[in-house]
Amino acid sequence: MDKVIDEKYVSETLRVMEHSGVFLVSGNNPPNLLTLGWGAFGKIWDKPVIVTPVRYTRYTYDLIDKYHEFTISVPRKDLSSALIRCDQISGRDVDKFKELNLHPTRAQMIDTYIVADCGLHLECRVLYKAGMEGFNIIDEKIKNQFYTTKNYHTMFFSEILAVYTTV
Numbered sequence: 001m002d003k004v005i006d007e008k009y010v011s012e013t014l015r016v017m018e019h020s021g022v023f024l025v026s027g028n029n030p031p032n033l034l035t036l037g038w039g040a041f042g043k044i045w046d047k048p049v050i051v052t053p054v055r056y057t058r059y060t061y062d063l064i065d066k067y068h069e070f071t072i073s074v075p076r077k078d079l080s081s082a083l084i085r086c087d088q089i090s091g092r093d094v095d096k097f098k099e100l101n102l103h104p105t106r107a108q109m110i111d112t113y114i115v116a117d118c119g120l121h122l123e124c125r126v127l128y129k130a131g132m133e134g135f136n137i138i139d140e141k142i143k144n145q146f147y148t149t150k151n152y153h154t155m156f157f158s159e160i161l162a163v164y165t166t167v
C-alpha cells in the first residue's frame, strides 16, 4: 500500500457511520453535504481505498461525477439533528452548510471543503465507479429491500489521499 491508514481512524469512521452517519462533502461553489451511512475500506490497486455507495438521483452523485473528489467528515460530538436534516433537503435547492449552520473549511489536497464542526476528516479522489445494474443483483432480498424503485447506487472506489483530525 502506498500509505497506511491508521486503523483507529478506519474503525472510528465505520463506527460513527453505522451509528449516526458521517458527512460527505463534494463540490465547491457552494460545497454540498450528504449524510452517508454505508461504506467499506480496503486495499485495491495497491492503494488505500474507500468504497462509498451513492444513489444516482442525489445531487451529490452529479458533483462527485463532475469533480471526481470529495471529503468525509466524521462528527466527534453530537451532530445527529444536522445529519438527519441533511438527509431531508437537497443541495439542488439549498446551500446545506448555511441551512444546517455548519462551517466549511478548505480541504488540504483537493478543491472542496471539510466540515469544521467535525473532528476527523478523509480526503478522497475517485479512481473507479461501478453503477449497479438490476440484473447483477444476485441476492433477491437486497433487490426487494433496497431497490424496488430501481434507484440504484453507484459504488465510487476512491483513493484516500489524506486522513487528519482537527478538534
Ligand SMILES: Cc1cc2nc3c(=O)[nH]c(=O)nc-3n(C[C@H](O)[C@H](O)[C@H](O)COP(=O)(O)O)c2cc1C
Pocket: 020, 021, 032, 033, 034, 035, 036, 037, 038, 039, 053, 054, 055, 057, 058, 059, 060, 061, 083, 084, 086, 087, 088, 089, 090, 091, 092
Ligand atoms: C443515516 C443516513 C444514511 C444515509 N446513507 C446514504 C448513503 O450511504 N448513500 C446515499 O446515496 N444516500 C444516503 N442517505 C441519504 C442522503 O443523505 C440524502 O438523500 C442526501 O443528503 C441527498 O442530498 P443531495 O441531493 O444534496 O445529494 C443517508 C441518509 C441517512 C439519514
